[in-house]
Amino acid sequence: MSEAAPRYQFGDVSRVLEALIAADGTVAHAYANRASMGIAREGLLSLPDLADASFYISLLHGRHPGVIDYAATRSADNGARLWLIAAGDAFAAERAYMTQVTVAAGAAPSTAGQADCETAVSQQRHALDTLAQSDRRGCAMGAAMALILDWGAVRHVLDMTAIRAGLEPQPCALPDRATTLEVARAIGGDDIIDRAIQFGARQLLAQHRGLWDLLSARAAVRARTA
Numbered sequence: 001m002s003e004a005a006p007r008y009q010f011g012d013v014s015r016v017l018e019a020l021i022a023a024d025g026t027v028a029h030a031y032a033n034r035a036s037m038g039i040a041r042e043g044l045l046s047l048p049d050l051a052d053a054s055f056y057i058s059l060l061h062g063r064h065p066g067v068i069d070y071a072a073t074r075s076a077d078n079g080a081r082l083w084l085i086a087a088g089d090a091f092a093a094e095r096a097y098m099t100q101v102t103v104a105a106g107a108a109p110s111t112a113g114q115a116d117c118e119t120a121v122s123q124q125r126h127a128l129d130t131l132a133q134s135d136r137r138g139c140a141m142g143a144a145m146a147l148i149l150d151w152g153a154v155r156h157v158l159d160m161t162a163i164r165a166g167l168e169p170q171p172c173a174l175p176d177r178a179t180t181l182e183v184a185r186a187i188g189g190d191d192i193i194d195r196a197i198q199f200g201a202r203q204l205l206a207q208h209r210g211l212w213d214l215l216s217a218r219a220a221v222r223a224r225t226a
Contacts, residue, residue, distance in 0.1 A: 013184050013185070013188035013189075013194040013197050013198065014181040014182075014184040014185045014188070016194075016198055016201075017142075017145060017146065017149060017181065017184055017197070017198075017201055018149075018181065020146065020198070020201050020202060020205060021146070021149045021150055021205070024202070024205045024206075024209065025146075025149070025150045025153060025205055025208065026150050026153035026154050026157075026208055026212065027150075027153040029208075029209060029212040029213075030216075031212050031213075031215060031216035031219070032153060032154075032157060032212045035049070035050060035053055035157040035160065035161075035215075036153065036156040036157050036160055045219070047105065047106075047161075047164050047165065048106075048109040048222075049109075049215075049219050049222075050105060050157070050160065050161040050164055050165075051102070051105035051106050051107065051108055051109065051161065051165075052108045052109055052111070052215060052218060052219070053157055053161065053215050054098065054101050054102040054105050054157075054158060054161045055102055055105075055107075055108035056108070056117075056121055056211060056214070056215060057098060057154060057157070057158065057211070058098040058099065058102045059118065059121045059122070059125065060121055060124055060125050060128070060207070060211055061094075061095070061098065061125075061147075062095050062098045062099060062102075063095075063125070064092070064095065066091065066095075066128075066129075066132075067128055067129075067131075067132040067140075067143050067144055067147050067204070068084065068087045068088045068091050068132075068144045068147065068148075069088055069091075069132075070129060070132035070133045070140060071084060071132050071140035071141055071143065071144035072084040072085075072088055073133075074132070074133060074134065074135070074140040074141075075140060075141050075187075076137075077141070077186070077187040079183060079186030079187045080141055080183055080186070080187050083175055083179065083180070083183045084144070086175055087144065087148055087174060087175050089173075090172070090173040090174040090175070091174065093170075093173060094151070094155070094172070094174065097158065097170050098158065100162075100167065100170075101158050101161050101162045101165065101167065104161075104162065104165040104166065104167050105161050105162075105164070105165045106165075109222060111218045111221055111222055112221050112225065113218075113221070117214060117218060120210075120214060121211065121214065124207045124210060124211065127203075127207060128143070128204065128207055131143050131200060131203050131204065132144065132200075134196075134200070136196045136199075137192075137193055137196060138187065138188070138192075138193040138194070138195075138196030138197040138200065139196040139197070139199055139200040140200060141183075141187060141197060141200065142196060142197035142198060142199060142200025142201040142202075142204070143200035143201065143203060143204040144200075145180050145183065145184055145197070145201065146200065146201035146202075146204040146205055147204055148174055148175055148180050149177060149180055149181075150204070150205060150208055151172075151174060152172075152177075154208070155172055184197065
C-alpha cells in the first residue's frame with residue numbers, strides 16, 4: 001500500500017478518501033493504465049487481455065447483492081440514504097453493462113493456473129461481502145464510497161474493452177465524485193467513524209489492487225508461453 005495517502009486526518013475524511021484513490025486506486029496501477037489506453041497508443045493491451053480484465057471485474061463485482069447493496073443494509077445515516085439508493089440503482093445498470101461487455105469481448109484467454117485465479121477472485125469477492133456487512137459504523141460506507149470513487153477508472157477499462165469489441169460504451173449514472181465526497185463529510189467528523197470509513201476504503205482498494213496485480217501476472221504468463 002502506498003504511503004502517499006495520509007493515514008488519518010481528523011475531521012477531513014473526504015480529503016483522505018481523495019488521497020487514497022489517487023495513491024492506491026485503479027488509476028495508480030500500471031497495468032490498469034495500460035488497459036485504459038486509447039486505441040492509437042503504443043503498449044495498449046490486446047483484446048484477449050481486455051477480455052480477461054472484463055471477465056474478472058465481472059467475477060468480483062457482477063453479482064447481486066454487492067458492496068453497495070450490503071452497505072445500504074448497514075447504514076443508519078440519514079446523510080447517506082439517498083446516495084445509497086442512487087448508487088445501488090446505478091450499479092445495477094453497471095452490472096448489466098459488465099455482462100454485455102464481457103460477452104462481446106469473448107471468453108477469458110486460457111492461462112495457466114486458471115482455476116486458482118478464479119478461486120482467488122472469489123475469495124476477494126467474499127472479503128468484500130464481509131467488509132460491506134461490517135457492523136462497525138462507517139466501515140461499509142467507506143467501502144461503498146471507495147468503490148464509487150474508484151469505479152471511474154475501472155469503468156474506463158470496461159469502456160475501452162467495449163470499443164475494441166465493437167460496442168458503444170453506455171453512459172454511467174453513478175453518483176459523481178463531488179456528491180460522494182459530500183456524503184463522506186456529512187457522515188464523518190467523528191474520530192471513530194472517520195477511522196472506520198478510512199478502513200473500509202483502504203480494504204476495498206486493496207482488493208482492487210489485488211485484482212489488477214492478478215491480471216498483470218496472468219498477462220505475463222501468457223506472454224511467456226505465447
